[in-house]
Amino acid sequence: xxxxxxGLVTGSILAIATVGFSMIRQTEGFINIAHGQLLTLGAFLGxxxxxxxxxxxxxxxxxxxxxxGLIGVLLAIVVFRPVAKSGPLAQxxxxxxxxxxxxxxxRVIFGANVTFFPTGFGRRLDLGPVNVTVGEILIVVVAxxxxxxxxxxLTQTRLGTWIRATASNPELARLRGIxxxxxxxxxxxxxxxxxxxxxxxxxxxxxxxxxxxxxxxLIILAAAVLGGLGSIYGVLAAGLLLGLAMDLSALIIPxxxxxxxxxxxxILGLLLRPQGLFAAKxxxxx
Amino acid sequence: xxxxxxxxxxxxxxxxxxxILAMILNLEAGWAGMWDLGLAGLVAVGGYVFIxxxxxxxxxxxxxxxxxxxxxxxxxxxxAGIAALIIGIPSLRVRGEYFLITTLAFxxxxxxxxxxxxxxxxxxxxxxxxxxPFEGLVSGSGYRWxxxxxxxAIVLLVYLLMRRLGHSPYGRLLRGFxxxxxxxxxxxxxxxxxxxxxxxxxxxxxxxxxxLYVWFIRTVTPSxxxxxxxxxxxxxxxxxxxxSLRGPVIGAAILLIVTEAAALAQGLGEMAVVLASVRFIVLxxxxxLVMRFRPEGLANERDAFANASRRVEA
Numbered sequence: 001x002x003x004x005x006x007g008l009v010t011g012s013i014l015a016i017a018t019v020g021f022s023m024i025r026q027t028e029g030f031i032n033i034a035h036g037q038l039l040t041l042g043a044f045l046g047x048x049x050x051x052x053x054x055x056x057x058x059x060x061x062x063x064x065x066x067x068x069g070l071i072g073v074l075l076a077i078v079v080f081r082p083v084a085k086s087g088p089l090a091q092x093x094x095x096x097x098x099x100x101x102x103x104x105x106x107r108v109i110f111g112a113n114v115t116f117f118p119t120g121f122g123r124r125l126d127l128g129p130v131n132v133t134v135g136e137i138l139i140v141v142v143a144x145x146x147x148x149x150x151x152x153x154l155t156q157t158r159l160g161t162w163i164r165a166t167a168s169n170p171e172l173a174r175l176r177g178i179x180x181x182x183x184x185x186x187x188x189x190x191x192x193x194x195x196x197x198x199x200x201x202x203x204x205x206x207x208x209x210x211x212x213x214x215x216x217x218l219i220i221l222a223a224a225v226l227g228g229l230g231s232i233y234g235v236l237a238a239g240l241l242l243g244l245a246m247d248l249s250a251l252i253i254p255x256x257x258x259x260x261x262x263x264x265x266x267i268l269g270l271l272l273r274p275q276g277l278f279a280a281k282x283x284x285x286x
Numbered sequence: 287x288x289x290x291x292x293x294x295x296x297x298x299x300x301x302x303x304x305x306i307l308a309m310i311l312n313l314e315a316g317w318a319g320m321w322d323l324g325l326a327g328l329v330a331v332g333g334y335v336f337i338x339x340x341x342x343x344x345x346x347x348x349x350x351x352x353x354x355x356x357x358x359x360x361x362x363x364x365x366a367g368i369a370a371l372i373i374g375i376p377s378l379r380v381r382g383e384y385f386l387i388t389t390l391a392f393x394x395x396x397x398x399x400x401x402x403x404x405x406x407x408x409x410x411x412x413x414x415x416x417x418x419p420f421e422g423l424v425s426g427s428g429y430r431w432x433x434x435x436x437x438x439a440i441v442l443l444v445y446l447l448m449r450r451l452g453h454s455p456y457g458r459l460l461r462g463f464x465x466x467x468x469x470x471x472x473x474x475x476x477x478x479x480x481x482x483x484x485x486x487x488x489x490x491x492x493x494x495x496x497x498l499y500v501w502f503i504r505t506v507t508p509s510x511x512x513x514x515x516x517x518x519x520x521x522x523x524x525x526x527x528x529x530s531l532r533g534p535v536i537g538a539a540i541l542l543i544v545t546e547a548a549a550l551a552q553g554l555g556e557m558a559v560v561l562a563s564v565r566f567i568v569l570x571x572x573x574x575l576v577m578r579f580r581p582e583g584l585a586n587e588r589d590a591f592a593n594a595s596r597r598v599e600a
Contacts, residue, residue, distance in 0.1 A: 031383050079574060086581045088383070089321075093524050096517055097573030104566030112563070214513070218394050221387045260398045263391040270388060271376050 001130045003247045011243020012143035015236045017198035018223040020191035022235045026167035027187045030091035036217025037102035038192050042068045042199025043208045044110045061200045065193040072192020107210045114209040222266040295430045301542035302437035306495050308522040308534030314488040316529035319464030321386045327393030328366045330511035332493030336362035337413050337506045348405050363493035370489020374482050400508045412507030525576050527583025531590040
């Protein structure tokens with residue numbers, strides 16, 4: 001039972017991180033390896049705001065989110081916009097280059113040490129067979145609220161509708177007079193902000209260190225492919241599923257195999273359903 | 287002064303090893319169109335099988351048959367080939383970026399296994415006591431020169447092999463189905479079988495190169511086979527020019543010299559962490575700039591095969 005709670009927490013964070021990744025994949029058309037580094041950046045900024053500026057955790061999380069979102073937009077303009085016409089291979093490798101650049105910069109600025117958020121998890125609630133801390137509940141609740149807001153944003157606002165239109169057919173969206181550039185910046189902001197939030201959450205439940213981005217991006221990729229890249233709900237479900245699988249597997253095999261379990265699920269998923277768990281259409285080739 | 291020279295010898299040796307890896311990657315990714323992000327895993331299989339089968343002492347490990355080096359190298363190569371077969375069968379069911387992610391996933395699984403199967407691989411401690419070939423012939427620092435010569439001789443060998451393969455009907459077939467799979471199939475080519483064959487061939491070669499890497503680094507631990515190996519190899523290939531002939535070698539030489547130059551100054555005490563991070567910044571910047579200003583790389587496919595059609599007519 002206890003592992004289901006852990007799984008839910010891990011899964012919620014993973015879902016938040018993967019949704020942003022998948023939005024970029026849909027509207028910009030490439031796999032953004034640097035997404036993991038934006039997550040690390042979020043974790044370090046959150047830590048900086050809590051530990052050094054001594055902000056409230058919620059405010060720190062919000063500040064980190066906004067800041068990482070803005071950095072994402074900036075990177076999109078400076079780094080990704082110029083190579084947009086060179087095709088997905090060039091964009092993918094640009095993102096790998098950016099990931100290394102950010103990784104190096106983060107290590108220069110914040111150092112290579114492991115640090116912990118100086119924040120407690122609040123009271124431990126005893127719910128019969130399980131123990132839950134207030135912090136863990138808050139993470140799941142915040143994740144759910146954020147996902148709900150994202151869904152509302154995508155379906156109820158004009159900008160959200162534009163984003164979905166651009167995702168499903170960029171050419172047609174341009175022809176219909178949708179301001180594709182503005183949509184692109186909006187997506188970069190939202191996706192990077194979500195990565196930043198996920199980073200703060202990862203830092204809160206574990207620790208903050210510079211290698212975070214590399215380990216997280218692997219699991220994000222697994223969740224994204226399992227969910228079928230395209231559908232937001234598919235990706236959310238896949239994130240939760242992977243989180244649960246990783247933590248429930250701890251009951252029968254050592255926890256050091258967590259990543260192996262995630263990829264085992266991914267490989268199994270690809271073998272059984274090559275089009276992704278929830279993809280409506282067939283997989284498009286890169 | 288001699289310290290600097292020995293350091294440079296090391297850099298050039300490492301560049302040679304990456305040149306070989308990049309040429310193999312060029313075969314599967316550049317010509318056959320399989321974007322493999324899992325090559326580090328296959329190098330790991332080759333390296334580990336080599337080192338385990340040639341171990342003589344049973345200290346901390348349950349399996350140490352103490353085979354001679356050549357037998358270990360062959361075993362490593364075969365094991366990597368078999369691993370490639372196991373990875374290839376499910377992965378090749380999907381194309382493009384899905385293939386890329388699946389291979390990356392497999393490489394990570396292999397690395398995690400190498401950490402967790404401590405009774406065979408000695409976990410994160412790894413191996414650091416092993417002999418290297420021809421060690422009796424030359425004295426301590428002379429060995430670096432010997433390894434340099436050995437590595438670059440193999441670079442030349444692989445280059446000649448790849449040039450032969452690239453111009454052969456087989457090479458044309460690979461580039462053919464990379465560009466248009468339905469046409470190749472309509473001409474009666476079993477493109478999926480050829481993909482798997484090429485993937486396994488590349489696996490055998492990655493496994494065979496692994497001992498060189500191991501001899502150069504002088505230890506075998508899981509941290510040597512992270513996806514950094516994959517990404518550095520890819521960067522070398524992309525800088526040099528994907529699908530060209532000389533590109534992988536040029537790219538590896540430039541990349542390694544540029545990134546390792548930062549390490550030259552590394553003795554500066556507290557600056558060590560910063561300088562180690564500078565390597566990553568340089569690597570990233572080089573990749574971003576090349577993609578932006580010369581996405582086809584320094585050498586390119588058109589020039590490499592410019593005479594191909596004429597050669598056929600002659």
